[in-house]
Amino acid sequence: MKAWGLLLSFIVVCFISFFCVGRIYDMHTGGEKTEVSRLVYYPPSLVKALVLEFPGVMADYLMLNTMVWHGEKILDKIEVKPAEWQATYLGVKLITELDPRFLDPYVLAETSLPWEAGMVEETNELLLKAASVLKDNYRPYFFLWFNHYYFLKDPETAGMYLEKAAIVPGAPQFYKTLAARMRLQSGNIMSGIIFLQEMLKETRDAKTKLFLQKRLDTLRIIAALEKHVGEYIKQFNQQPENLSDLVREGLMEEIPRDPYGGEFYIMENGRVYTTSNLVQLKSN
Amino acid sequence: MNTIWPIALITFKEGLRYRVLYGVVVFAVFFNVFAVLISGFFMRDILKITLDLCLSVVSAGGLLVPFFLAVNLLSGDIEQRTIYTILARPASRANYIIGKFIGLGLLAAMIVGVLTCFTLLAVWGSTQIYPEHFFTRLSVSSILMSSFIALLAILTLNSTVVLWCCVTTSSFLATLLTLATYVVGQTVEDLVHFVSAQLPGVDISPTVKKVIHVTLYIFPNLAAFDFKQQAAHGLAISFQEVSLVTVYGFAYVTAILIIAVLYFNKRDLP
Numbered sequence: 083m084k085a086w087g088l089l090l091s092f093i094v095v096c097f098i099s100f101f102c103v104g105r106i107y108d109m110h111t112g113g114e115k116t117e118v119s120r121l122v123y124y125p126p127s128l129v130k131a132l133v134l135e136f137p138g139v140m141a142d143y144l145m146l147n148t149m150v151w152h153g154e155k156i157l158d159k160i161e162v163k164p165a166e167w168q169a170t171y172l173g174v175k176l177i178t179e180l181d182p183r184f185l186d187p188y189v190l191a192e193t194s195l196p197w198e199a200g201m202v203e204e205t206n207e208l209l210l211k212a213a214s215v216l217k218d219n220y221r222p223y224f225f226l227w228f229n230h231y232y233f234l235k236d237p238e239t240a241g242m243y244l245e246k247a248a249i250v251p252g253a254p255q256f257y258k259t260l261a262a263r264m265r266l267q268s269g270n271i272m273s274g275i276i277f278l279q280e281m282l283k284e285t286r287d288a289k290t291k292l293f294l295q296k297r298l299d300t301l302r303i304i305a306a307l308e309k310h311v312g313e314y315i316k317q318f319n320q321q322p323e324n325l326s327d328l329v330r331e332g333l334m335e336e337i338p339r340d341p342y343g344g345e346f347y348i349m350e351n352g353r354v355y356t357t358s359n360l361v362q363l364k365s366n
Numbered sequence: 367m368n369t370i371w372p373i374a375l376i377t378f379k380e381g382l383r384y385r386v387l388y389g390v391v392v393f394a395v396f397f398n399v400f401a402v403l404i405s406g407f408f409m410r411d412i413l414k415i416t417l418d419l420c421l422s423v424v425s426a427g428g429l430l431v432p433f434f435l436a437v438n439l440l441s442g443d444i445e446q447r448t449i450y451t452i453l454a455r456p457a458s459r460a461n462y463i464i465g466k467f468i469g470l471g472l473l474a475a476m477i478v479g480v481l482t483c484f485t486l487l488a489v490w491g492s493t494q495i496y497p498e499h500f501f502t503r504l505s506v507s508s509i510l511m512s513s514f515i516a517l518l519a520i521l522t523l524n525s526t527v528v529l530w531c532c533v534t535t536s537s538f539l540a541t542l543l544t545l546a547t548y549v550v551g552q553t554v555e556d557l558v559h560f561v562s563a564q565l566p567g568v569d570i571s572p573t574v575k576k577v578i579h580v581t582l583y584i585f586p587n588l589a590a591f592d593f594k595q596q597a598a599h600g601l602a603i604s605f606q607e608v609s610l611v612t613v614y615g616f617a618y619v620t621a622i623l624i625i626a627v628l629y630f631n632k633r634d635l636p
Contacts, residue, residue, distance in 0.1 A: 181414075
């Protein structure tokens with residue numbers, strides 16, 4: 083009788099435990115999500131001292147935390163506030179202080195901070211640190227080339243970084259000719275497409291892939307629209323007033339949809355851009 | 367001299383009786399499997415993540431000897447008065463100290479050896495799960511070298527435990543002093559860098575600077591024995607650096623053991 087009572091109690095407490103775990107999980111899924119670790123706000127030298135001989139493990143933990151946080155924002159299409167971008171930057175800075183040779187945080191910074199938060203200078207500062215320690219890796223210089231060419235509109239400095247990337251063993255062969263070719267291109271959309279194609283080739287993480295693919299798709303649409311605008315100018319010796327002119331004249335069947343939820347438009351200089359600024363709009 | 371080895375072997379066998387050792391093995395297996403699985407969450411540095419976690423387990427597992435086993439095996443002898451049984455035989459106090467230190471060293475070597483094997487197994491497991499190109503930087507020699515240096519760090523810390531156990535009568539105090547030595551040893555080099563750098567707005571008194579510089583020479587510089595990151599990134603560990611650290615480790619251990627023997631020779635046992 084005593085054994086039966088014990089068994090019954092065991093089953094009851096197991097049931098209560100499973101019920102509570104399920105409820106706690108649902109509560110966390112529906113409510114506030116992961117937060118960037120508060121450690122990022124502490125001076126890196128202090129954190130480095132506190133983790134004793136385990137800075138690598140702490141860097142891994144912070145990276146995972148930042149990635150999960152970032153991934154959740156992408157999947158749920160939640161707008162990231164400026165203070166949160168600052169926290170991401172501080173996080174990457176701390177991670178790379180703990181383990182300067184850790185490539186993933188630099189890649190995370192490069193694929194998000196300049197695009198979404200306009201933090202180009204901060205990202206370049208991180209990348210210069212990466213270039214100084216990852217001497218056998220061409221990616222930091224490749225990223226610096228891209229930032230200078232695409233965001234800072236400084237082809238001269240960009241070319242210098244691409245040359246540096248090209249001489250690192252293992253760098254793709256086409257880097258050597260790319261700098262010259264880029265100057266011949268009418269704009270920097272091409273550099274964005276090349277950059278994102280390179281990033282996608284090396285990315286395994288499904289969330290990041292989704293994020294990069296969306297951006298690449300949008301840039302490809304912009305490149306195609308700019309090509310049609312060029313054809314229109316050739317045919318009519320004037321710039322179309324808006325993109326619907328391209329459809330009306332039969333150059334395109336329809337204006338593609340912006341994956342970010344914005345609308346494409348023609349700027350005064352004939353270039354095409356989108357009202358979404360390549361940032362996910364809430365309604366989409 | 368011929369009494370050192372029997373004492374070392376007794377210490378080793380006595381240490382094996384502690385069940386916490388088997389707990390470490392279970393923990394290491396669990397953590398290494400976790401390392402292999404969690405590394406898949408990262409974008410590129412899969413090998414680095416696996417090795418970061420596994421080599422940290424090697425270090426943490428090794429630290430079990432100075433923090434738990436050493437204090438119990440040394441202070442326990444004095445507190446429970448089993449030391450008289452050993453010293454009643456023709457074993458000098460110096461031989462007792464050296465024998466105990468070697469026995470503890472054997473325990474540490476066994477733990478580090480087993481955990482390093484687990485690390486290599488975890489890396490092999492990762493290579494079976496994840497694409498080959500993530501492992502181009504794998505350097506088994508760097509992993510082995512990192513573990514060897516980690517063992518030297520543990521031996522260095524063991525020597526200080528021996529000293530603290532000779533100096534104090536309480537095993538609790540000896541544990542606290544060992545913990546303090548470990549923390550100071552891991553951070554003192556960074557502190558010296560900090561006080562040596564001329565940081566704007568930071569004014570450090572010359573006395574504090576001197577004290578910190580002296581601390582670097584008195585306490586073991588345990589941070590110098592940390593090659594985990596080099597091994598995790600597959601970087602070659604320079605022979606010159608390893609040689610220097612090895613010589614430093616052996617010299618420090620010898621110096622501390624001499625002090626411990628001198629103190630223990632004069633100590634009145636309860």
